[in-house]
Amino acid sequence: MNDSSEKSAPKKSGGIIKWIDERLPIFTFMKHQGEFRAPRNLSYMWSLGSIAGIALVIQIVTGIFLAMHYTPHASMAFDSVERIMRDVPYGWLLRYTHAVGASMFFAAIYIHILRGLYYGSYKSPREILWFIGVIIFLTMMATAFMGYVLPWGQMSFWGATVITNLFSAIPVWGENIVQWLWGGFSVENPTLNRFFSLHYLLPFIICGLVFLHLWALHTHGSNNPTGIEPKTKKDTIPLHPYYTIKDFVGFGFFFILMFYFVFFNPNYLGHPDNYIPANPMLTPEHIVPEWYFLPFYAMLRAIPSKLGGVLVMFSSIFVLFVLPWLDTHRTKSGSYRPIFKWFFWLFVANGLLLGWLGGKPAEGAFVIMARFATAYYFLYFIAVLPWLSRKEVATKTPKSISDSLEKVKIDG
Amino acid sequence: MARACFILLLLLTVIAPGNSLAADKTKEPVEMHWSFNGIWGSFDKQSIQRGYQVYKEICASCHSLKRIAYRNLADLAFAEEEIKAIAAGNSVKDGPNEDGEMFERHGRPSDKFVSPFANDKAARAANNGALPPDLSLIVKAREGGADYIYSILTGYDIVPTDVKMAEGMNYNLYFPGRQIAMANPLSDGAVTYIDGTEASVQQMAHDVVSFLQWAAEPEMEKRKRMGIKVMLFLLIFTGLFIAAKRRVWSRLDEEDKQQ
Numbered sequence: 205m206n207d208s209s210e211k212s213a214p215k216k217s218g219g220i221i222k223w224i225d226e227r228l229p230i231f232t233f234m235k236h237q238g239e240f241r242a243p244r245n246l247s248y249m250w251s252l253g254s255i256a257g258i259a260l261v262i263q264i265v266t267g268i269f270l271a272m273h274y275t276p277h278a279s280m281a282f283d284s285v286e287r288i289m290r291d292v293p294y295g296w297l298l299r300y301t302h303a304v305g306a307s308m309f310f311a312a313i314y315i316h317i318l319r320g321l322y323y324g325s326y327k328s329p330r331e332i333l334w335f336i337g338v339i340i341f342l343t344m345m346a347t348a349f350m351g352y353v354l355p356w357g358q359m360s361f362w363g364a365t366v367i368t369n370l371f372s373a374i375p376v377w378g379e380n381i382v383q384w385l386w387g388g389f390s391v392e393n394p395t396l397n398r399f400f401s402l403h404y405l406l407p408f409i410i411c412g413l414v415f416l417h418l419w420a421l422h423t424h425g426s427n428n429p430t431g432i433e434p435k436t437k438k439d440t441i442p443l444h445p446y447y448t449i450k451d452f453v454g455f456g457f458f459f460i461l462m463f464y465f466v467f468f469n470p471n472y473l474g475h476p477d478n479y480i481p482a483n484p485m486l487t488p489e490h491i492v493p494e495w496y497f498l499p500f501y502a503m504l505r506a507i508p509s510k511l512g513g514v515l516v517m518f519s520s521i522f523v524l525f526v527l528p529w530l531d532t533h534r535t536k537s538g539s540y541r542p543i544f545k546w547f548f549w550l551f552v553a554n555g556l557l558l559g560w561l562g563g564k565p566a567e568g569a570f571v572i573m574a575r576f577a578t579a580y581y582f583l584y585f586i587a588v589l590p591w592l593s594r595k596e597v598a599t600k601t602p603k604s605i606s607d608s609l610e611k612v613k614i615d616g
Numbered sequence: 617m618a619r620a621c622f623i624l625l626l627l628l629t630v631i632a633p634g635n636s637l638a639a640d641k642t643k644e645p646v647e648m649h650w651s652f653n654g655i656w657g658s659f660d661k662q663s664i665q666r667g668y669q670v671y672k673e674i675c676a677s678c679h680s681l682k683r684i685a686y687r688n689l690a691d692l693a694f695a696e697e698e699i700k701a702i703a704a705g706n707s708v709k710d711g712p713n714e715d716g717e718m719f720e721r722h723g724r725p726s727d728k729f730v731s732p733f734a735n736d737k738a739a740r741a742a743n744n745g746a747l748p749p750d751l752s753l754i755v756k757a758r759e760g761g762a763d764y765i766y767s768i769l770t771g772y773d774i775v776p777t778d779v780k781m782a783e784g785m786n787y788n789l790y791f792p793g794r795q796i797a798m799a800n801p802l803s804d805g806a807v808t809y810i811d812g813t814e815a816s817v818q819q820m821a822h823d824v825v826s827f828l829q830w831a832a833e834p835e836m837e838k839r840k841r842m843g844i845k846v847m848l849f850l851l852i853f854t855g856l857f858i859a860a861k862r863r864v865w866s867r868l869d870e871e872d873k874q875q
Contacts, residue, residue, distance in 0.1 A: 289835070
């Protein structure tokens with residue numbers, strides 16, 4: 205079996221590795237991954253992808269162990285979570301890591317998305333890469349929402365009631381759809397059961413989507429801060445060891461932030477009402493979702509009509525699917541777009557404002573502000589970007605990636 | 617500029633949510649210096665033991681503590697014999713026995729704290745329609761946590777002349793709407809502390825809140841101790857990663873010089 209072609213099989217491989225590789229070229233595949241080249245000017249903003257990846261792994265691992273101790277029944281779910289916290293060895297560590305981990309996953313994803321928005325990572329030839337990313341984001345939102353329902357506290361129950369009720373805004377079939385989602389005439393045990401089932405399923409669908417996301421990424425390689433595609437070999441460096449070690453630095457900082465919350469302030473990102481068992485007879489004074497949904501919640505409540513609010517909320521994500529055709533400016537990176545920059549950072553500030561408003565009661569000045577903020581959110585995509593695409597004059601971009609680095613060195 | 621803004625953004629995303637909760641018209645809770653605050657926080661076992669006495673002699677007549685077992689009192693430096701005696705002082709419904717009958721027996725350390733009422737309806741019936749909440753998680757289940765519970769316990773006041781109280785309600789500066797069903801539970805000297813500490817209202821409130829904090833987060837001390845170790849580990853390793861990253865990337869500069 206040693207006489208077969210040498211092709212691209214890994215060097216120094218022993219008999220067994222070679223034997224396996226001929227039948228399933230898994231080692232060749234791994235070698236190619238290791239030799240994969242990335243632009244040499246990637247900043248730490250490009251670490252968020254791998255950070256999100258490790259966050260997903262942490263959620264799945266802690267989640268599998270939590271599911272071993274959790275009971276998905278309306279009359280036992282809350283007690284089983286408290287049992288995890290009190291009686292399961294290191295159960296508190298599992299649960300707090302899972303709960304804080306979800307928040308950190310979203311924090312990483314939001315910055316990852318904003319990085320894409322700033323550097324034009326959604327532009328040709330990376331549109332499909334971007335779309336898969338948006339689908340991952342949507343799936344994450346569904347997963348997180350259903351996960352938050354599982355402890356069956358007051359916010360779990362009422363959050364589930366509010367969000368599932370949104371579907372009743374659909375004309376004609378609305379009521380039927382909502383009852384179908386609930387598995388009954390209100391949020392109750394069947395709802396909890398199916399949410400648990402789906403909460404366990406969806407992360408693995410996210411894994412599949414991540415695989416597609418990486419496949420698309422490796423087809424054209426990473427975008428980079430200049431937005432100029434690599435031209436010569438000098439513009440790129442091997443992913444390993446350069447970016448693997450850089451990613452580890454990112455993991456280090458990510459874990460420090462995450463475990464600060466887990467160990468010292470685990471309930472800071474949560475809501476106290478979720479430590480009160482679900483009570484269908486008692487509505488909390490303010491029903492608020494987890495912080496990462498607040499901007500969308502603010503948009504939902506900014507619109508006076510229920511159907512309108514629901515449409516606006518879903519459109520706020522779906523607009524990302526048409527983004528590659530809204531922003532057609534030739535310059536990819538925002539670094540060379542002096543006017544774009546202002547609108548971008550205003551968009552970011554506006555997003556934070558929406559998040560803040562989402563946590564406030566939907567009344568008076570808060571609603572007015574939310575309407576303006578919602579308007580800007582959409583105007584940024586459907587008016588500002590198309591207008592800038594035609595009018596904005598970009599500053600001179602460097603000739604190549606290595607050229608841009610030379611400049612930095614001379615300036616420094 | 618982009619980098620600085622992104623870092624600021626990261627910080628804002630995690631700091632902002634704390635401010636997202638709506639403020640009430642009621643008085644803000646008093647800020648206390650608890651021994652369990654902060655990353656070095658620990659339980660004041662003497663205070664918690666006294667707090668247990670306050671709970672047992674005052675709160676327990678209406679409020680259950682159903683997530684705590686008698687064996688958990690070992691955390692508070694109660695000896696095994698003491699715990700057995702405390703548990704045995706309670707009557708627990710068990711069964712059915714071989715004759716199919718339910719029966720009462722003495723409590724064991726593995727039993728959960730026996731609740732004062734058989735069910736929520738019985739609790740309401742005995743409390744003018746109001747349900748005294750279970751206290752196992754009360755500190756985590758209220759905005760403001762330990763400070764808030766302390767403020768409620770010490771926040772009873774004379775009803776102002778312009779306030780009309782609903783029947784059976786009590787005036788409390790810190791309760792949302794300022795009308796609370798629970799009558800003022802503490803008065804100076806309401807318990808006689810075993811360790812001789814003077815039982816002022818503030819002292820009892822402080823002790824019982826310490827006890828309830830422990831009941832809500834019995835793992836807290838262990839969690840924070842472990843957190844310190846994990847943080848040290850992460851800081852060291854992140855430092856090593858940074859050093860390794862610089863070392864590896866310096867190869868690129870050398871390559872550039874050779875060209």
